[in-house]
Every structure is written in structure tokens, then in C-alpha cells.
Amino acid sequence: MRRLISSFCLLTFMFTATTAFADCDESSKQELKSAKSAGWKFDDDGKRQNLALAAADCLGTTDAELRDELAFEGLSAWMRTEKLTLPTLTALRIKMLNAVQAPAAEESSFLRPFAILTLAELVRVDRKKAYLSTQERVDIVNAASHYLSNLHDYRGFDEKEGWRHGIAHSADLMLQLAMNPAIEKAQHETMLAAIASQVAPASHFYQYGEGVRLMTAVYYLAKTPSFNKRDWDLWFNKLVEKSIQPGPYNQARLAQRHNLSAFLLPLYFSVRESSDPALKENLLPALRDALHKVN
Template identity: 30%
Template structure:
């Protein structure tokens, strides 16, 4: 097996005489490994850097993206949940295939294993990793951003007993906020997706709060903050403002206020 620590420590330089196709295939396998030390350490950092530096170029990125999209149907949870991280790297470089988005749309709202961290498998983070890809798609020129807002809604109202415990609400809110910076969205489209969440919350019977409702409310609260302050696409980059910032904030407040009436 390749010594990925050695490559990472050498500023991710390509080893002399190496076969990049073989190394890319090995990296792809590392990012489905059940051992978190293999999956989520140096191979991840090397892959991200090689994509950013265009070592893994256009054709290789497309092939890698196809492989990651196929993993959304994989039987192993860590394979499914690390696929969107890799795809987000690729989409953020500007690449896009409709098949990738279709596979993501089928997977993200339907994934039932939402554990953030597992003692044996390490980080899984389906909601957070999927949110990173949702935000990448939501900002891409070839995607209608309203599609990603609808998928975010579907994820938020999907019943689950998993309470977001590893900042999944922050990551999903950030992805939604990034999508809402897309200038293709009209004012109506920027808030219409909240109608479905509001209707779902109003339909919840009085009493104890379902777990998914808590998740949705926490996500909306963080979204309000990001709508107010702006959201940065990447660490260190300037924040983007939502074109329909005030309208989005007002609609979030209305949804949260209607939910508050059911408390008691």
C-alpha cells in the first residue's frame, strides 16, 4: 500500500515515476475503508489537494465522480457517506454530471443511518457530508438551485430518531445558505421551500417534540444567523450575502413563530 503519510508530509507532491491512475484508484478505495485511520486521514488530505491542484484533471475527475455517485447505493455506510465529500470537491472545481445529482437526490433524503460518529467506524456524518455536496450543487451554474432547496426540505422533514449531535444542523444550514446566494433564485423561490417545512411543523400534534422537528428547528435557527451575517463558500473566503436576505429572515421567523405556538 502507498505510504500516504509520506506523500502528505511532502506537501502532497506526486511521487516521481508514479502512475497517477493507479494512485487515484487507491485513494478512492481508501475513502470507503471501514478503518477510520485509513479513510479519514492522510488519503483524504492528499485527494483533496490533488483535486485542488488539478493533478487529478478533468477526465480523471469525471471518472472519480462516476465512481462516487455509484457509491450512494453501496451496502456499507462509510462508503455512502464519504462519497458526497469527494463529489463536493469535484463539483466545486466546476465539474458536473446530471447522473451525479440524480444519485444524490435519491440517496440524501432517504438515508436512514444518520449517525455522526461511530466508535468503530469513526466519522460517518451522512447529513453533514451530504450537506456539503448539496451546497456545492446549489451554487453550480448547471443546477437549478430550487432543486437543492427541495432536497434540503425533504431531508429536514424525513422522520428520524437521530438527534443532530455533531453540528449537522450547522452544516446543513450552511449548505442551504450557500444555495440561497445563487442569483438564479427569484424572491418567491427563496422562501417557497419553507412553506413545506412550516406545514409539516403545524401538523405535528401537541406534546413531546419529535426528533426530526428538533433537528429542523435548530437548522432554521442557524440559517437565520447565516442569512443575517452572510456565508463564506470556503474558510478564509469573503462572505456572500443572500440576495433576498430580509425576505428569507422574515419567513424563517414566521415558521419558527408558528411552531412556538404549539409548545405547551
């Protein structure tokens, strides 16, 4: 009994100590480099759990190699091979949600887009083997949808700073949520509205594949039973009305047309190539009409 109580206290301490972000230091980088060179394999499971939590603290660093190729890559590798324990997954989820819900003043940091991408991996774990509660899934949907809808930092890749890519990372999370059979219609509607808000911004020309990432999430939402042909007709009509403004060409109108085409064309191709007749029936007429209006 004492051993059980001690183990419980240890887990509680670990959880409490790791729900806030700590400083990411050089020792973490060296440990992650060693772990990567070993194929992310550990004989000591406790060391793996501790390093995973340390890696989470490095997701906001300005060091692109540490942030992307070590910290996130390690977390992804361990989650995709089911090497992280439930307490570690829980601590990571709370950390990532706290980061995503941080004040808007922190929008330009690296932490929020990489927290969103890490949430996508956490949701993927749940899709493969459910461990989240219904409310925890709803909380992730709401936080991700709010973040995406209110995102104004459209930076993708910089040769010195590396990736931010908040739009694409958000789309990746929406994709994992769309593929999760435990997500319900109300959440699908929230997600679809958030995606629509960023399909064709007038303030930026997408250039890093954002349209494809957004359309992939919509494609998998369309494969759920939450929406019928009439829903999609209305959704695409509203999307085009919002994105194709009348009047003389200017940079804003050109950006919207560019971004809308970069979303519609790969979606049309994907639906055309699909072997799902219901998907084609529900989406193709609206997609054809939308493409005619863009061109």
C-alpha cells in the first residue's frame, strides 16, 4: 500500500511540476540529440517520460533545430509508437492547451503554432486508442477553433527562424479531429466554421501549402455523416460570397482569389478521385459552381 501511495504521489508531483512551461536549456538539446541518434529508443522508460516533458518546454524556443527537428520530432515519434504514459500525455495536453489559449500578444511566438501541432499528435493518439474524455475532446475543439479563427500571423517558413505555419498546423489538428469517430456533429460544425474563416484571407497570399492542408481537413469532415448535400451547397456559396468581392482588382481581392483557388482546386481533384459516391454527390456540384465563380 505504501508503495502505491508513493507512486501516486510521485505521479501527482510530476504532473503538477510539468503543467507550466520551464526554461529550455542546452542540456535538453544534447539529450534530445542523443535520443534522436538512437532512433528515439530508450531502455529507461522513466527517462523517456521526463525527456518528453522537457521537450515540450522547447517548443517555443527560437532555435529552429531544437524546436522542430528535436523537440517536436521526438514527441511525435514517441506518441506514434505508443511510448508515452497516460500521465505524460495528460501533462502534455494541459501544457499545449495553456499555450494555445495564451494572450493574443504572444501570437507571434513559436510556441502557439507548435503547441497546436503537438495537440494534433495527442489527438491522433486518442484516435488510435481512445484515452480522452468527451469534455476533453470538446475543450480541444473549442480551443483550436478559437485559435484558428483569430489567427493573424500568417508567417510560414523563414530560412533563419524556421517554421511557424500556424494555419497549416491548425489544419493538421482539424484533420485529426475530423478523423476521430468520437467527435460529434456540434464540434464538426465549430471546426468547419473556423476553417472557413481562414480559407481566403485578404491580407496574405498563401505560399506554403496552406490551402492543401485546410482542404484535407474539410475533405475528412465531408466523409462524416454530419453534413449533407444541402449543407455543403450552402457552405460553399457562403464561402465564395465572402471571398469574391466585386469591384476593381487590388491586392486584397487578388489574395482572396489566389487563396480560394489554392483550396478549391485540390479539394475538387481529391473528391473527383475518391471512390466514395456519397462524397461525390454531396460535394462535386457545389465545388464545380464555386470554381466557375472564381474563374
